[in-house]
Amino acid sequence: MQQEIIIPLEDQYNNPLGNLSIISLTEVEFNSEFEINNIQYKNVPQVEIPDNTTPIQYCSHLGKHHFAPLMFLEETHYQVLFESKKEESVKFTVLPHLSNSHTNYNPFEPLRFQMDDEHSYRCAGTLNFRSYVGKSFLDVKKDSVRSKSIPIEVRSKKIKYYDQYPAMIADLSEICSALIYELKSPLFQDFNLDYKKKSTLYEDFMLLEYLFRKENLPATYEYLIRNLYSHLDSYQEMVPATYASSVGPGEIIQFLSNGAHLYQSKNTPSHWPIKLKNYMPHNIHQINYQDSVDTPENRFFKYFLESLDILILDLIKKSKEGYVKDKLCDYSDEVGYYLSSKWLKDVGKMEYAPLNSQVLQKREGYRDILKYFLSLELSFRLSWEEISDNFKGYERKLSELYEYWCYFKLLEVLNKLSNKKLDFADIFELNKDEWSINIKKGEKSAQIFNIEVEGRKVKVKLMYNRLFSRNTRKKSYSLPFRPDYSLLIDLDGNIFFIHFDAKYRSEVEVLDFYEKIGSEEQKIFHDLKEANKRDAEEERLHKFKNGDIYKMHTYKDAILKTEGAYVLYPGSREGLFNVVPGEPIPSVGAFPLNPGDNEKEKYDLGDFITAVLLNLINRWGLEI
Incomplete structure (x- = not known):
């Protein structure tokens, strides 16, 4: 079914500039048509909470999240058509706000051929936000006159950017603050x-x-x-003597020092000194206490x-x-x-x-x-280049941020398995003079964990973005590969590898990977393209993509001594494909890892790593 919105655009003085139409296709049936603020919506659902079921949605309940009501979807193709009355020597620029964004790409690509006729100016093209999500605007420009901007929201297919995205950034921020607050940190x-x-x-x-x-x-x-936290503040208060609740030596000395405050009375206490018999103070300075914050x-x-x-x-x-x-x-x-x-x-x-x-x-x-x-x-x-480079305007390239976040989650899992405290010097390259940090990558990123499995210690080394090629010490027998995270397991000198890839990436990038391998792999490339419909269904079900598993097979087969390769992705379904049924390795698969409440997911990942180590111990007979 075709979804369509038609937006009449005006300049700041309410003069019409033309109509902007955006079209996308969806498999979900919606027979609705409505108009809000002069914008026509055809087959567009009105939702209270945005989801990823359709390319275009109208959020009817904005709540406290400040959503723009018109919502698009990342990694989705849209057809764009702008039509206006033809005028001589007038130049139109379609979607200039997007082309002037801080990202290094333009999501709008106009078609090269002309569609004008003698009465109308037309500009058509395609729109795809890739993996950038967030708020933006739709507009056109007639010469130097810009139309009123229509706010839009580009939502994520894979995580809730109004919920899980802040949780992901918060975790990265906590690392930043810990670098300074931790006593042993070089900063x-x-x-x-x-x-x-x-x-x-x-x-x-x-x-x-x-x-x-x-x-x-x-x-x-x-x-x-x-x-x-509070403390008691003392203060003096003049009260009638008959109402005094507590009179100490200091108060007695005070009123004795001024006889004018005394008057004769037959009711003085019997234990008072002889000289004070029949004398009574009018008022007494009493010390009171109050709780003060x-x-x-x-x-x-x-x-x-x-x-x-x-x-x-x-x-x-x-x-x-x-x-x-x-x-x-x-x-x-x-x-x-x-x-x-x-x-x-x-x-x-x-x-x-x-x-x-x-x-x-x-x-x-x-x-x-x-x-x-x-x-x-x-x-x-602090200057954290990996993070700040991926914040472009108010759009975020989630694929790369998710990769950094998964790295720290994997570190947490291994730290827990080994009872090792996080050492920032092992993770970051620090420049104390300039207060800058960068994540160590490659061989120098290696961190060693001693993990105990049924009374036996296993040495595990974690590396981030390590290269495997025919010319490196740890080899790939064919082309160079650089998994996101590699675990080197050392059993008495016998070396085994387990690889993980963070997969927020789009299907387009997975296809590009196979396209780059060479002409002999073109059949794989073609087959993956044919699988796009199936992958779209998997995406709605928050399942890993088949294309990602293909790449894990490539890691497992090409990198020598590899026992398994696995996807870490924001989803809900775990999948493990074992060579030997019931054995954790050799295998390929996928594990869900979502920002926010992910304790169970980390626990499951830790259990799997422990099962891998136990399997290798049993196969290779490691001694205590």
Whole structure:
């Protein structure tokens, strides 16, 4: 079925410029037609929560996520046609906003042949956002006059970018902040606020997305307002003597020193001194105590929230319309809610940062605020090229970000299996003078884990992007290959490999891989193209793609001493293809690994690695 939207475009003065039509095909049946804000929608579903079932959707319930109502889908082909009344010496530019984006590609490709007639100007082409998702705009330009922009949302096929994408970025941000906060990190330094901040928007924004995860600052704030640290403040209050609840030596000396405060009375206590018999003070200065939250630690907490508010407002001014600005507005509203709490009115201005306070360093909640503060104040100085290079405008190339994220998840799994603490020096190349970091790759990325399996220790080495070719020490017998992650398993000098590839990538890239192998593999290329319909169904079911498994076979067959190769992908279905039924290896397959709540997925991956090691031990008789 054909989906179509027709958008009448106008300039800033409401003068019509022409009609923009966008068409896509879907296998899902929708017999609907409606019009909203002069835009015609044909066979387009109205949804409350976006999904990946159809190329075009209209989000009728925007909620708090600030979605643009008109929604497209990544890795999807759209046909575009712009029609306008023909005018002499007038030049139209179709979708200029997309061509001026910060990405290194133009998603709109106009057809080369002319479609004009004597009355109409027509421009046709194809639109494909590839793996860039986020907010953007549709518009045209007539000479130098730009039309009003129509906001759109490009959603992901594989992860929920309004849910799982922030979780992925938050995990990467946590690594950034840990580089500074961890005592053994080469970038650790004494607490010092005299520094120059970096002003790169996305380094700031990446950390904010980590900070505002519900289990981080929001949870910490809710805990602290119920468990605020306080102390007792003493104050003097003049009260009638008959109402005094506690009179100590200091109060007695005070009213004795001024006889004018005394009057004769027959009701003085019998135990009073003789000289005070029949005398009674009118009023007494009584010491009272009250619980106060105006502590150095709470002043620091308030300062942190105020600084966060200023930072977010500054970023809002700098950011363009789109995903980033919408999320920043959400964060600004949340911080505004925090700062409106009544208890903050009783907290004064911070005069010094109590960074040596035992309450800040050790007490639950406060130590988290200290960590967030240090992250905000210090980690902006870091330059993480792999991450910042993949933030282009307000669009994100998720395929590469997902690859980095999977690397750290795999590290977590191996750290847990070996009870090894993460050592940042093994992962990053650090330049302390410039505060820059890069992930180690190739042979120098190797990290060693000693994993115990049924009382026997196995040496496992993890490498990131290691090259295997006919000229390297560890070889491929045919063409060069560079798996994302390779596990080298050493059993008394017998070497075995297990490979993993992060597969957010599109089917187009998988096909390109086979196309590059050579003419003798053209049949594979042709067969994969024929499988596109089947792959589309697998994508809707959140299943791994057959093309990805083909590539795992290539790793397994071409890289010497390889026992298995597996896809890590954002989906829901695990698949393992064993040579020997019931044995974990030799095999190829796929494991789901999703940003967000993925503890079970990490646990399952750890179980599989353990099963592989046990299988090799049993086959090769490793001694204790």
